[in-house]
Amino acid sequence: TTYTLALGDAGRMVTLNNAAAIALTIPTAAAVAFPVGTRIDILQLGAGQVTVGGSVTIRSSGGKLKLAGQYSGATLWKRATNEWALIGDIA
Numbered sequence: 001t002t003y004t005l006a007l008g009d010a011g012r013m014v015t016l017n018n019a020a021a022i023a024l025t026i027p028t029a030a031a032v033a034f035p036v037g038t039r040i041d042i043l044q045l046g047a048g049q050v051t052v053g054g055s056v057t058i059r060s061s062g063g064k065l066k067l068a069g070q071y072s073g074a075t076l077w078k079r080a081t082n083e084w085a086l087i088g089d090i091a
Contacts (some may be wrong), residue, residue: 001048005076010038017045026054029081038078042088044070052076052086060086068091 001018005023016022017034026044050067052058052074058065059079067074067090074088 005032005033005034007032008032010039011040013041013043015043016047016048016050019046020047020048022050023078024050024052026052026056026058026076026084028055034078036078036080040042040076041073042067043073045061046070056082056084058084058086060090064090089091 001033002025003014003016003022004027005014016024018051026046042050042052047070049069050066065086072089074086074090077085077087079085
């Protein structure tokens with residue numbers, strides 16, 4: 001299962017609920033023009049582990065890009081053009 005962030009997700013909670021793994025894609029600035037400073041919260045509701053990726057730079061503790069498990073949450077914060085930070089319950 002996959003989900004690509006859309007401009008309407010800015011400032012909201014995106015819930016991801018599936019039994020199978022979910023790939024969450026952050027689009028490039030050319031594809032979706034999120035303003036610098038945009039924050040998007042994500043929550044894994046189902047058992048399927050969420051992996052964050054895309055053709056952007058993602059800064060996170062230890063380079064971790066997955067939510068830790070069911071009911072884990074994190075925040076994506078756009079720091080610069082095509083650069084995001086992933087902060088939260090990640091593995």
